[in-house]
Structure formats: C-alpha cells, structure tokens
Amino acid sequence: MGGTADTPRRGNLDRDLVVATAIELVGAEGLNALSMRRLGAAIGVEAMALYRYVDGREDLLESIVEEVTKKVERAADMDIGPHGGWQAYLQHVAHAVRDIASDHPQVFPLVATRHPAAPWLRPPLRNLAVVEDFLRTLTSAGFSEEQAVTAYRAFTSFLLGQLLLTVTQRGAQAATEEVLDEGGATVAHSDISIDDFPTIARLQPKLSIDRSDEEFEEALEQLLTRIDAMVSQ
Amino acid sequence: MGGTADTPRRGNLDRDLVVATAIELVGAEGLNALSMRRLGAAIGVEAMALYRYVDGREDLLESIVEEVTKKVERAADMDIGPHGGWQAYLQHVAHAVRDIASDHPQVFPLVATRHPAAPWLRPPLRNLAVVEDFLRTLTSAGFSEEQAVTAYRAFTSFLLGQLLLTVTQRGAQAATEEVLDEGGATVAHSDISIDDFPTIARLQPKLSIDRSDEEFEEALEQLLTRIDAMVSQ
DNA sequence: ACCTGAACACCGTTCAAGT
C-alpha cells in the first residue's frame, strides 16, 4: 500500500526530487497533506533540509505548477503547415492540457487559481514559452494580432471552465462513492432532502452521468467553429 | 482604514456574525489571513468560542461559500414569461453570479474549487435551490430534460472559466501595481527577460487590456446563441 | 449558556551547530 518512497538520505537530494515527491504526495493524499514536514518525511529528511532547494512553501507550490504544466510546452511548439493547420494545433494543445488535468486532478485547482507571474498570463496557459508559441503559431497562420489575443482569451477560458469542472466533478464522485462504501446508508446530509427539489430528483439520472470527455470534445469543436468564423469573416 | 470591528464580546455572538466577519476578513486580507484565531480576534473573542457556531474550519469555509452564493437564489427563482423568456433568465442568473465574483474576488476561488455536496452540483451553481429553479425554468420554457441538463453544463462551464479568469487576472494586475508602487523598478523576475518572447513583447499592449466585462457579455451572447440553436433544432 | 485557559499535535521558518 506504500506510496512516498524514502530512498535517499544524503547527497542524492535535489530540487527536482523535492518537487517530484511533492507531486506524488499531493496525488496520493491530496493538497492538504502537503506540508514541508510531511514532504521531508516522505523523502527521508528533516523539513529544514528542503529550504536548500525551494524558497519556502509558496515557491514549492509554484514549482509544482510549473513542473506539471511543463508537458504543454512540447505540445505548444509543434509545427503546423502553412494553411489551416491552426485547428489541429489548438486541438493538440487542448488535449495536452486536458491530459494534465486527468493525470494530476489534485494539482489542477492550483494551476487554475494561483496568480500567474504576469497579469496577461491566463491559467491554465500560464507559461511564457507556451503563450509565445501559441500566439506566434496563430499569427503566422494568418490571425491578426487582435484575433490571436481574442483566441488566446477564449481558449484559456474554455480550458479552465471545462477542466476544472471535470476534476471537481470526478473528485466529488469519488468522495461520494467512498462514503457509500463505508456504509454511509442512503443519503448524505439528511437534514435537506432531495425530495424538496422535484426537478433535480427527476433529472438526477441524467445529471449523474459523467459526460466530461464528450462535453470537452464538443465544446472544443464549437470553440474552433467560432474562432474560424472570426478569422474568415 | 480599519476593518474588522471588534464590537461584540458577549451574547451578541452568533453564526451569522462569525461567517460575515470571516467574509470581511478574507475580503480585506485574503484567504491566507483567515485562521480561527485571527477570526476570533477580529470578533473580539478567543478562537475556541467559534466552535460553538461552526463545526471547525472546513465548515466555516463551506458556510462562507454558501453565504456568498446566496444572492444567486433570488436571481434564480425569477419568473419568466412562457415564451422565449429563458434567454433573459440566463442573462439574469449569469449577471448575478458575476456580481458575486466582482464583490468577493477573494472568495470566488473557493466557490470555484471546493467540492460540492453532490456530484452533479457544478460550481459556481452549487446550491440545490438554485439548480432546482434553473432546471425547472428551462424545462417549463420548453427544453427537454436532455437539453436542460446540457444547458446547465454549458452554462456552469462558461461561468466558471470566465469569472475565475476575471478575478485571477484582476488579482494579478493589482499585485503587479503594488510591486511597481513600492519601487519595483521595471521588471519582475529579472532572470527571464520578456525579450526572449518577441511575440508576447509585441502583443503586450493588447494582452494587458482588461476586457473581462466585454468578454463576459460576448461569450454569454454566443452561449445563448448556441443554446438557442440546440433548442430550436 | 457561553466563553476561556491550558494543553496537544501539528505547522512554516530561522539559524547556529554538527558531520
């Protein structure tokens, strides 16, 4: 049942290991479980040793976000053909970000809510290299500057809403199942009954289906359509 | 300049005052400043006294979210005419939620990221009464059950992405100005220069404009158009 | 009935001291 290996003790400690172990810890036990002291223990070292490699807790959280979102860089600097390839490009980047949300659902709220370094970096595309590639690709695909910026804004807004809802929903789903598994009878907070909300009660089966993946693809298609209308107008 | 009145000391303490003071405290000093001990001090009481009125810190956070999102209830139970009024209704609810984000930017990330009570409650519409009214209004406006659920999903996703980005962006903006005001020379993290990102540098003026309000209205219009296409298809 | 003091386990962070 382990988790959190405590292999190293001396010398082999470095910043990457600290951040990587922190990500593991958050993935295994949630954000609230991440303290400097527990992280130290997970690595096999006292908490104070970590201060050689990260500049305190805030810096650690920042580093986690940076590390986790790094995979988008590879997607964002993809080369596209000269004509129309921007749609494939946006698809590619969108799916790279979605993969981050799936792989690190516990970290994604951090990606979503931490203030970016610059006021015009918009989560979840909060990395200068990524945004540079993004804007360069669109402008060189024929977007005007205004259009590229508009697309950037619409795209980030789409990703943030869609993916944050996905991870939140799946988290709640898992939590609910856990309660039920532990013998949590039939209902949750028995004081307010669902019977007071007949429409919800009636639609509950439909509301309970997790359509996150299809929703994402459909909303992405619609977004691309809207951007296309803007560009070819 | 003050904030955090310490008027009451005995008897006049109750749950509403605790929650209201907590919201004030978060508004004035940020989420990180909210501890049971500091909240107690702000009220004029020891932290332990709060446990009579809230069931610990998590319950307090939950209560803050509930209190702040309560205003949406009034908007959501609005009556609409029998034909086509659903568009005005969605406009009305959307603006009620946006007002929450504007009035409580420091609380909104909590609204956005805390797991709702049920897995099919989607932030920022995370209240049974609101969702009941929402779904009832749409179905009685002629939406099928599938369409009402689809609209609920698209609507929440739109609100979440749009508003979370607005508050994040404005927060970053304010933080940046503060740094500049305090004599923070010209650039932020001098190690990576913006000169390495020519497209960003070129688009910076356009990227720096806060178009949140217009964006919100435009994206809302587009959403209503898409929903209309779905319904009358 | 309502609040406090004392206590416990935990936290982030610093710094001198150890190896």
Added chain:
DNA sequence: ACCTGAACACCGTTCAAGT
C-alpha cells in the same frame, strides 16, 4: 556542502474549568 536540533511564532481542536 549538506543536513539537523532547537527554537519561535503560529495554527486547529478538545475539554475541563470558570462566570
């Protein structure tokens, strides 16, 4: 060079005790 022990200020929470 790298890590630890001790220390400090702070935290959430419990519970017996005060009024």
